[in-house]
Every structure is written in C-alpha cells, then in structure tokens.
Amino acid sequence: MSEFGEQLEFHDLEMQLQTDFAPSAWQDVRTILAVSGGADSVALLRAMVACRPTAATGDLHVIHVNHGWREEQSDGDQQFVEQLCDELGLACHAVSRTSEVITEELARNQRYEVFLEKARQLGARYVLTAHTQNDQVETLIDRVFRGTGLAGLRGIPRTRQLDHGITLLRPLLNQTRASVLAYLKQLGQLHREDSSNQSSEFTRNRIRNELIPLLKTQYHAGADQAILRLRETAIELSDYLATKSEPIAERAVISCADHQVVLDCTAFRGVASVEVRQALLQIWQQAGWPRQDMTRGHWLQLETLVSKTSEPLTLPGNVRAEKNGEQLSLTRR
Numbered sequence: 001m002s003e004f005g006e007q008l009e010f011h012d013l014e015m016q017l018q019t020d021f022a023p024s025a026w027q028d029v030r031t032i033l034a035v036s037g038g039a040d041s042v043a044l045l046r047a048m049v050a051c052r053p054t055a056a057t058g059d060l061h062v063i064h065v066n067h068g069w070r071e072e073q074s075d076g077d078q079q080f081v082e083q084l085c086d087e088l089g090l091a092c093h094a095v096s097r098t099s100e101v102i103t104e105e106l107a108r109n110q111r112y113e114v115f116l117e118k119a120r121q122l123g124a125r126y127v128l129t130a131h132t133q134n135d136q137v138e139t140l141i142d143r144v145f146r147g148t149g150l151a152g153l154r155g156i157p158r159t160r161q162l163d164h165g166i167t168l169l170r171p172l173l174n175q176t177r178a179s180v181l182a183y184l185k186q187l188g189q190l191h192r193e194d195s196s197n198q199s200s201e202f203t204r205n206r207i208r209n210e211l212i213p214l215l216k217t218q219y220h221a222g223a224d225q226a227i228l229r230l231r232e233t234a235i236e237l238s239d240y241l242a243t244k245s246e247p248i249a250e251r252a253v254i255s256c257a258d259h260q261v262v263l264d265c266t267a268f269r270g271v272a273s274v275e276v277r278q279a280l281l282q283i284w285q286q287a288g289w290p291r292q293d294m295t296r297g298h299w300l301q302l303e304t305l306v307s308k309t310s311e312p313l314t315l316p317g318n319v320r321a322e323k324n325g326e327q328l329s330l331t332r333r
Contacts, residue, residue, distance in 0.1 A: 010050065013175060013183040017047045021128075021171035027056035029125035034115060035062045035085075037077040037192035040130035042084070043180040044172055046189055048128070049088050058125075061091045063118050065111045068098040070196060077192050093118055104202055105292075112162075119166045131156055131170045134177040137224045138207050140231055147295035150241065151281055153234030238278075245278035253283060254327065261287050263328040265306050276303050289332055290317045 010018070033048060035041040048060060064081040068074050078094050085092035095118070097110040115127045136155050143152040159169045172180070184191060200206055215223040252267035261283060268276050277299045284291055293316035301313055305323055312322040319332045 011047075011183055011186055013043065013179055014047045014050050016174065017171055018051050020174060021169065023051055023053050023056070026126055027053050027058055029058040030061065030123055031058060031126040031128060032061045032063055032115065032119055032122065032124045034111065034127065034129045035064055035081050036194070037064070037080045038130075038194055039180050039184055039191045040132055040135075040172065040177065042189060042191040043183050044128060044130040045084070045088070046187060047183070049090070059091075061093060061118075061122055061124065063115060063127075064092060064094045065114050066094060066096045067107055067110070068096060069107075070194075073195060077194075080190075080192050104204060112168075115168070116162045116166070119162060124166065127162060127166065127168045129168065129170050130172050132172050132175050132177050132180060133228070134208070134224075136173060136231070137212065137227050138204060140227050141207050141211065142203060146293075147297055149277065149281075149296050149299060150234050150238040151278075151291070153231055154238055155231050241275065241278040242282065245275045245282060248275060249279040249282045249286075252279060256287065259332045261330045263306070263330070265323070265326045265328050268306050273303060276306060280306070283330075287330070287332070289319060293317070 031048075033041070033045050035045050045062065052060065062081065062085050064078055066074050066078045082092050082094060095114045097107075097114060099106055099110070115129075118124070119127050140153060140155050143155075146152070156170065156173065158173055159167055162168050196202070197205055198209065200210075212224065220226060248267060248271055252263045252265075254262040254264050256262075263283070268279070271279075280299065280302055281291070284294070298315055302315065302321055304310060305313060305321055306328060309323050312320060314320055317332060319330055322329050322331070
C-alpha cells in the first residue's frame with residue numbers, strides 16, 4: 001500500500017465517504033474511478049485510497065478521458081493524473097476521445113461510453129464519478145430552464161446500472177465543492193484547473209459562475225439548499241405517481257422490441273393527464289431510450305397523440321410517434 005493509504009485517522013470527507021459507500025461493498029471487487037484531474041475527482045481518488053482496507057482483495061483502477069479540447073492543457077491533465085496514479089500505485093487507463101465539434105453533451109456521452117467499455121474489459125463491478133452537491137444544484141437549475149417535469153427534478157441519481165453487473169455510483173453527491181477543496185487543502189494535494197470551466201460559452205458554466213452566485217447574494221443566501229429541498233419533494237411525488245401509473249403502463253404495452261414499442265391507447269382512457277404522462281415516461285425508460293432532452297412540451301405532445309389522432313411526431317432520441325387507429329407506435333431510428 002502506498003504512503004497515502006497508511007493512516008490511523010480519517011478526515012471528515014473520508015468518514016462521510018465510508019458512510020455513503022461502505023468499504024465492505026467494494027473492498028473485494030474491482031472498482032473504476034473516473035478522474036479528470038480536477039478537484040472533485042482528485043478528492044474522490046485520494047479518499048478511496050485512504051478508505052481502502054489493508055486486507056482488501058479488490059483493486060482500484062483509474063480512467064482518464066482526454067478530449068484534447070485544450071491541447072497542451074488537456075495533455076497536462078492526463079500527465080497529472082498518470083503521475084498521481086503512479087504515486088498511489090494504481091493502474092491508470094488514459095483514453096483519447098476527440099471531436100471537431102465541442103459540446104457538453106457530446107463530451108459526456110463519450111466519457112460514459114469509455115467508462116462502460118473499460119468496465120467490461122476490466123471486469124469492474126463499480127464505476128465511480130465525482131459529482132458533488134454543487135453539480136446536483138446546477139443540474140436541477142438547468143433542467144428547470146429546459147422545461148423538465150417531476151422526473152427531471154429528481155436530479156442526478158446516486159446510482160444507475162451501466163450494464164449487467166456494472167453499477168455507476170456517485171459517492172460524493174452529499175459533499176459540497178467547498179468541502180472537497182478543504183479536504184485537498186488539508187492533504188496538501190494539488191489538482192488541475194480546467195480553464196474551459198470559466199468560459200461563458202457553456203450553459204453549465206454560466207449557471208455555476210453567474211446565476212447561482214447572483215441568486216445567493218441578491219435573492220436568497222440559501223438558494224442552493226432550497227433547490228435541493230424542491231428535489232426531495234419532487235422525488236416523493238414522483239415515487240407516488242410511479243406506483244399509480246405502473247399498472248397503466250403495463251396494460252398499455254402491446255409489444256416491446258429493440259427499437260419499437262406499440263401501445264394500446266384505450267388503456268389511457270379516463271386516466272388523469274399527469275398519470276398518462278408518468279406512464280409514458282415509464283414506458284420510455286423501459287425501452288432504454290434517452291430522456292434528457294424530453295421537455296414537458298414533448299411529453300404533452302405525446303399525451304395529445306395518445307388521446308386524439310394527429311400528425312406523427314419526431315421526438316428527442318430520434319423517436320417517431322405515429323398513431324394508427326387506437327394503436328400508437330414509438331419507433332427509434
């Protein structure tokens with residue numbers, strides 16, 4: 001074990017990590033850490049190494065995705081992560097994913113493709129990302145502006161399945177960015193600063209750097225916590241609606257193939273609009289289709305098509321909705 005893991009006392013962040021993601025769950029399996037070199041992921045890396053029991057039989061692997069957007073700076077991030085892993089005695093897998101078009105969504109999709117690919121190759125049980133409470137707040141605000149429904153207000157989930165036997169987990173979601181920075185300062189641990197995080201070109205950056213500080217200084221000092229409380233309420237209501245809508249969704253599905261779902265629209269008769277939309281959401285999720293870009297407007301359009309005949313729709317995820325009599329076909333191309 002490296003010098004970083006040899007300690008008798010744990011820092012506050014490490015103690016919280018052991019509560020939120022008990023070592024007994026991961027000490028004897030292979031776990032992958034997604035590390036960009038930024039403060040959050042470096043803190044997760046250091047904390048996981050510190051919390052790994054001496055007798056653990058599982059191992060930790062690091063994945064770093066180099067998008068190459070910032071040229072020398074991107075290469076510097078990779079070198080930093082590789083050097084830190086070398087000091088910690090961990091295997092580091094650096095993967096390049098470049099594109100002529102730079103978008104937040106493309107970069108995110110590329111990273112998760114790499115995570116799943118490497119997890120399969122390495123036989124990993126867990127893939128960990130370092131999303132924090134701040135990321136949660138930023139995501140919720142972004143989704144409100146996009147016109148999200150209750151499902152979107154659930155925010156970033158703590159866990160989700162990437163594949164059979166492979167779970168994506170975000171163990172720092174209860175930590176603030178301030179606590180992360182304080183932890184790294186206590187350790188004397190350096191991290192990389194992504195200069196693109198200051199660019200106003202990206203919506204997420206404007207929310208983080210401009211809108212949230214404005215809300216907290218000019219409107220409500222606890223604006224971020226108020227947003228998190230709204231999330232808790234949304235989760236409660238969403239869970240309640242899910243139990244009400246599940247049998248409706250089951251009655252409605254006539255067939256479900258890889259790229260097409262056929263629905264019996266009579267199953268929605270006499271059902272409250274909010275339950276219809278929830279049932280459609282559940283069907284959409286069961287099909288495994290992306291719903292990030294599905295706004296409230298899209299769900300309302302789909303609900304209208306269920307209740308009356310109208311022109312076919314093309315929805316996010318390249319899903320075509322077309323009604324024929326009382327049957328609605330959802331086909332992903």
